[in-house]
Amino acid sequence: MSTATTTARAVTTSTIATGKSKDRNLASLIFLGVLWFSLFFGVVVLLALIIDTAIEGSGRFDHYLFTDYEKSIAHEQAQKFSELRGIPVEDLSNHFTGFRGGILGSLWLMITTALLAIPLGIAAATYLEEFADSSTWYNRMIEVNLQNLAAVPSIIYGMLAAAIMGLMGFQFKGIVIGGAIALALLILPVVIITTREALRAVPQDIRQGSLALGATVWQTTRRQTLPSAIPGIATGTILGLSRAIGEAAPLIMVGLAAVQWDPTGFTSKVEALPMQIFRMASSPQEAVQEAASAGIIVLLAMILGMNAIAIIIRNKFQRSW
Template identity: 45%
Template sequence: MALGVNPGLFLNNPSSFRPEEAGYRPAILGTIQLIGGVILIIVPLGISAATYLELFADRTRWYNRIIELNIQNLAGVPSIVFGILGLAFIVRGIFDLGFVVAAGSMTVAILVLPTVILASREAIRAVPSSLLDGALALGATRLQAVRKMVLPAAAPGMLTGVILAVARAIGEAAPLLLVGAATFVTFDPNFWDGGYSALPVMIYSYAGRPQEEFHVLAAAGVLVMLVVLFFINSIAVWLRARFERTW
């Protein structure tokens, strides 16, 4: 292989005693499913929350002020706290999903949601107010003006928020350890069922093994994670470029 990369690093299952053949396949698939789930949750939730708070919410109401305060504070809460929250309410408790990828996705989604909301609000604020006012003056309802004029114009900024959130989500190991990402999985994960692993968890596990070869493998895993991140983000960057426009 060019650059001396063994494709087995991406395609093989991990091994506990054959480091030369061990790969990251279940962890890569686990991370991709996890991030896919995160995107499915944060895009609709984050964008609608931002739109509501920026364009519809009445800031004199006490509940709106509480929501705003909470979102800003949540952005600074350590990720392990979200892990405990996920364990108590998503894995056990109300949702009772068990240790599955879906539970991991929901936990990490809550963790990065404030990032998306804050970035999306900035994006909406950056849209020239003449657009909204013009649409309203021409007889559009407020909902129509927001849907047809403001949101499309704010889309690139919102996607930036999603990119930032995904970049943070992909590297999180602490909350995933709490909601059941296993350190040793040699099969492809299922979103709703059975054990799963993720890249940062796998890297953490390899780094703590007694054999020297696994430490090298952990370093290689970091590169694998960068490749996966680059790949997911390039889709988002491509989308953002499509929506970009100048006034």
Template identity: 50%
Template sequence: MVRTVDIKPPLVAAKPLGTGTNGELRPSALIFLILLWLSLLVAFGVLVTLLITIFLEGQNKLTMDLITNFPASTPDGAGARPAILGSIWVIITTAVLSIPIGIAAAVHLEEFADNRKWYNRLVELNVQNLAAVPSIVYGLLALAFLALLGVGDTNIVIGGAFALTLLILPVIIISTREALRGVPREIRDGSLALGATEWQTTWRQTLPAAVPGIATGSILALSRALGEAAPLLVLGALVYITFDPNGLLSGYTTLPIQIFNWTGRPQEGFHELAAATSVLLLVVLLLMNGLAIFIRNKFQKRW
């Protein structure tokens, strides 16, 4: 009978954390961490300085006249009423166009499309790439599409909403797919085991469970669209109007375009109006982002 003897390898003393090859306390790691925090502090300082400067410059114009009055040739008594109403018209139309299409596309890609098919993978790749395309490209695309349809006057509400829909549609699709992926597979399997079809499972189980994530992504996408000016300028959006937009075929302007117009004027009063309008736009964007955070924290489920 042959006896086997287990020979254990000799124990190697562990190196100190600060000198290890993967230690977090290495000098290079500490230098990188310090540089990272310095970069964050510099960026945050610049942002705070910019916000304070804008507020101080425009505080004298933060009155009801800014909301209720029309633009004028002189800065005294001028307001941004058409821009406010135009932004409301454009954003509501954009939401109506983009949210249903984005959710439907995300549901198809995530729940029903066969990822083994090359054309489905191609669509997914294009959606991911389109989310990073500069916004002015969408303005050019919308301009070309409207010209192809024979639309001569492109500076209308529906034209601007179409350009912004193209801009935020990939973002809505990606955020909706992430929300759907967050729903546990067990919910789908349980619904299917009880006799529900795939469509019934998606409509009655998966989509309701993903609503908080879908709403959050859609609101953040719309807040991005609210602050865009480049694609609308490409479509010929008016920079100076003295009437209220009253329909989808009406001329319009928006808050970013109005700010762009006033900053190009030589009078100091118009610069103050631009700063005050910027503060108003920032407040609206903060409210939209706050609403998205509230919906996420209030209705998000922990699985």
């Protein structure tokens, strides 16, 4: 009797540990089929949308898409430009529907956002995970607010950034630092949460061994815990930035608009690629809509590139304890 009981417990433990079960009744098969169909349907629809967008914008995958700015000119100006450049009037749309301003503006915004959000997010997560006393009321309040902030609509962060810029005395809102403040507020909860998860994944044995050798808590955190958590921290922060690069709602609230020059500093007026795509996609002109489809693919490639970097970092530096 005891042998049978031990065997049953071992089978149950193995099933729970591996997540596998040989139960193949009708209900489980139907549920499994629905799950696979949902996954298949979602992937097929996504691929269809991407392929359709790529086909619509295929005529604009040229160097003008990356080197020229978005401009609007009158008919007389178009004729003069055509004669000056020796370009047919019908081909001028390629020269006035470029995304150089949006691409450079998004890069400036991402760099500034990273400078604002990543150090602050890592410092806050390190304090909460390694130094804070979870039994105090204010630390418990911070814990609850962090979970709630991750679900706040992105446009609220844009309104908060606009208020911060007003308090700081900026006369113009549509600048690099304004958009970066909005995006940094947006991804800050994500950076803090992912950093805390990475710190929790570090075994306690490492901390205890360092403390047993006479190191302080700060020395242990700086020399042992944080270096061990770098892969998880880097992955989380890059994924947070990849989310921010596709946001348009908070940038609208801080007054970002079309510009026809390259940003040169944190106080330069700036254009964002998602806002430029939205504006051009709403145009009635087919040439502009074609350029918007090409811009969507460019933005998608930037996001996938950042996600790929996060995956590479995770796979290259991930440790198994």
